[in-house]
Amino acid sequence: MLTKRIIPCLDIKEGRTVKGTNFVDLRDAGDPVELGALYAQQGADELVFLDITATVDDRKTLVNLVREVARHVNIPFTVGGGISSIADVSALLNAGADKVSINSSAVRRPELVDELALAFGSQCIIVAIDTRFEPAVGVDFVHTHGGRRITDKKTLDWAREVENRGAGEILLTSMDADGTKAGFACDLTAKVSSAASIPIIASGGAGTMEHFTEVFTTGKADAGLAASIFHFKEIEILALKNYLATQGIPMRI
Amino acid sequence: MEIAIIKYNAGNVASVMYALDRIGQKYTWTDDPEQIIKADKVIFPGVGEASTAMAYLKEKGLDLVIKGLKQPVLATCIGMQLLCKHSEEGNVDCIGVFDVEVKRFISQDLKIPHVGWNSITSKGDNPLMKGLQDEEFVYFVHSFCAPVNAYTTAVCEYGQPFSAMLQKDNFYAAQFHAEISGKAGEQILKNFLAL
Numbered sequence: 445m446l447t448k449r450i451i452p453c454l455d456i457k458e459g460r461t462v463k464g465t466n467f468v469d470l471r472d473a474g475d476p477v478e479l480g481a482l483y484a485q486q487g488a489d490e491l492v493f494l495d496i497t498a499t500v501d502d503r504k505t506l507v508n509l510v511r512e513v514a515r516h517v518n519i520p521f522t523v524g525g526g527i528s529s530i531a532d533v534s535a536l537l538n539a540g541a542d543k544v545s546i547n548s549s550a551v552r553r554p555e556l557v558d559e560l561a562l563a564f565g566s567q568c569i570i571v572a573i574d575t576r577f578e579p580a581v582g583v584d585f586v587h588t589h590g591g592r593r594i595t596d597k598k599t600l601d602w603a604r605e606v607e608n609r610g611a612g613e614i615l616l617t618s619m620d621a622d623g624t625k626a627g628f629a630c631d632l633t634a635k636v637s638s639a640a641s642i643p644i645i646a647s648g649g650a651g652t653m654e655h656f657t658e659v660f661t662t663g664k665a666d667a668g669l670a671a672s673i674f675h676f677k678e679i680e681i682l683a684l685k686n687y688l689a690t691q692g693i694p695m696r697i
Numbered sequence: 698m699e700i701a702i703i704k705y706n707a708g709n710v711a712s713v714m715y716a717l718d719r720i721g722q723k724y725t726w727t728d729d730p731e732q733i734i735k736a737d738k739v740i741f742p743g744v745g746e747a748s749t750a751m752a753y754l755k756e757k758g759l760d761l762v763i764k765g766l767k768q769p770v771l772a773t774c775i776g777m778q779l780l781c782k783h784s785e786e787g788n789v790d791c792i793g794v795f796d797v798e799v800k801r802f803i804s805q806d807l808k809i810p811h812v813g814w815n816s817i818t819s820k821g822d823n824p825l826m827k828g829l830q831d832e833e834f835v836y837f838v839h840s841f842c843a844p845v846n847a848y849t850t851a852v853c854e855y856g857q858p859f860s861a862m863l864q865k866d867n868f869y870a871a872q873f874h875a876e877i878s879g880k881a882g883e884q885i886l887k888n889f890l891a892l
Contacts, residue, residue: 446815446855447834463877484879489814514715520877538853540711542877567810567838568709612810612838643808666808696814696834 447694448645448660449489449667449683451645452674454479456525459505460552461675483674484519489696491517492545492615492669495525498681503532514540522570524615524619528556528562537564539683541574545599545615547572548588551595551602552610561610568647571606572615577598584632591619599632600639605639615669616646625673630663635666645669653679653687660693698890701736701761706753707743707775716876717744720883722890730762738769738890741776742876744838747799748787750775760792769892770868776884777870778841779861786841794868797843797860807856810840815853815891817861817873824860825869835861835871835878835885842872 455462475657480491493513510523523536533544540570550557550571551638560569574587576594581685584599597598597605603614616636618629630650637644646665650656650673675677682697689695700717702710706727717724718771722861725732728801733739741763743750754760763770763780772780776891779791784799791799802891804810819826826833851862863870869889875882 446811446813479779514711515718517717518716518877518879518883520874537709538711540709540715542709542712542874564709566840567744580713585743611814641804641808642810643812650826666813 445633445694447489447644447696448665448688449639450487450656450685451490451492451667451669452483452488453492453494453647453669453671454599455671456493456506456509459509462496474507477516480513480521481516483681487685487697488519488681489667490519491521493523494545497526503535506537507612510536510539523649524570525573530559533564534558537568542662543568543570544613544678545570545572549576551586551588551597551607554605557606557609557611561612566610570613570615571611572617573599573602573636574617574619576619577632577639587619591622600635603636603640607642611642613643613645613666615645616645618649621649622647624649625649627655628659628663628665628668629657633659633663633665639668643667650679651683656684656688657685657691657693658689698722698738699736700738700890702726702740702742703733703759704853705743705757705759705788706751706764707750709744711741713740713742713773713876715881716886717873720887724727727759728759733762735746735765735849736768738771739766740819741770741772741780743773743775745773745775745783746775746787746789747775747841748789750792750891751787751789754779754792755770764792764794769868769889771889772868773815773868773876774839774855777872778843780863780868780870781843784841793855795846795848795863795865795870796873797846797848797863800843801841802856804856810838810881811842811855813856814836815873817851817853819851823862823864824887824892825871826851828889829881829884831869833881834872835875835881837873839872
């Protein structure tokens with residue numbers, strides 16, 4: 445049976461993990477390679493590395509980092525942040541990334557999704573959608589720049605559009621839920637999951653193990669992504685997966 | 698032991714190379730028929746689109762080289778599909794080691810592509826699953842699949858049963874990505890290298 449996926453996300457700046465971690469047993473908690481390998485060992489199903497810097501020098505650092513991660517990690521991993529061209533994607537995939545995630549660049553120029561899917565195959569193109577509820581209009585809109593800037597795209601329409609353009613998966617982050625630890629945006633996730641026929645990775649709001657049960661059942665997500673709860677060991681991956689299995693969620697244990 | 702990884706226009710073989718590095722196995726990445734033919738074992742990996750890949754292999758004459766190989770060959774993902782007779786992806790005739798038609802997943806409710814960790818079950822004598830449980834989780838990413846057939850050595854289920862692994866004579870094939878399938882995938886690669 446196809447299992448639901450648990451995905452830790454590592455924010456990278458200048459080749460180092462930022463936001464801090466609580467892994468005292470790591471030699472260097474800022475080393476994304478060591479942290480990634482540890483998560484893989486603990487049962488993570490995939491990893492996402494999000495580069496939050498995007499200067500030219502840092503891009504080179506990122507490619508080197510991707511190569512090191514690929515050397516040491518035996519599960520799939522995705523790289524996102526600042527990707528806007530076929531050349532960017534080519535460099536990352538050649539260095540050993542299994543998938544890339546694009547966000548603002550796809551909003552700016554939606555044809556990029558078609559071009560990347562054609563060049564590399566849909567299976568390695570994830571479109572990340574940052575979304576926020578707009579109370580004045582009563583619907584969710586796509587946001588860019590870390591959720592600060594609203595676009596004219598409605599979230600459900602954009603999800604369908606990127607699927608039609610060839611995205612292989614959608615990484616959906618609710619800016620309303622992100623950082624609250626009050627649970628994933630399950631209603632919205634379920635809507636997007638029903639609107640699109642490609643897998644949905646839900647992100648933003650995870651605080652407890654029950655939140656993952658909810659996002660996989662009522663939220664209809666195919667994968668759940670979180671950062672700080674894993675980094676600060678508030679929830680351990682293996683314990684989470686064991687718990688979800690007892691809740692009847694298919695898990696790779 | 699000489700291992701040749703076939704170089705062609707299907708993407709991302711870096712993961713395969715790094716997986717072999719982790720096992721400590723040296724390899725050559727090559728499209729030179731002579732080097733491929735004289736290798737002790739051949740790996741035919743790749744992700745990509747079937748008709749584009751076949752066009753390239755034919756142009757280089759690699760389709761016939763691959764079909765004529767006598768040493769153990771491991772084909773993964775699109776490599777496995779290309780070893781079949783025909784693929785619905787781009788409606789293309791393939792290499793034809795396995796007399797099997799690759800078809801798109803039929804789905805009403807299922808998400809396509811089939812992405813993630815799914816369990817596979819060994820069928821009959823499957824040397825690549827040595828040391829593993831009868832049911833193991835491995836990582837899949839694909840929209841097309843080979844139905845269960847006479848050559849199937851492991852079955853996976855996604856809406857329908859399909860071939861996770863095939864074998865005929867010296868040709869071994871896996872639909873999943875052993876190179877990024879954790880410890881189980883590593884063992885499968887080691888088992889192939891030990892054949």
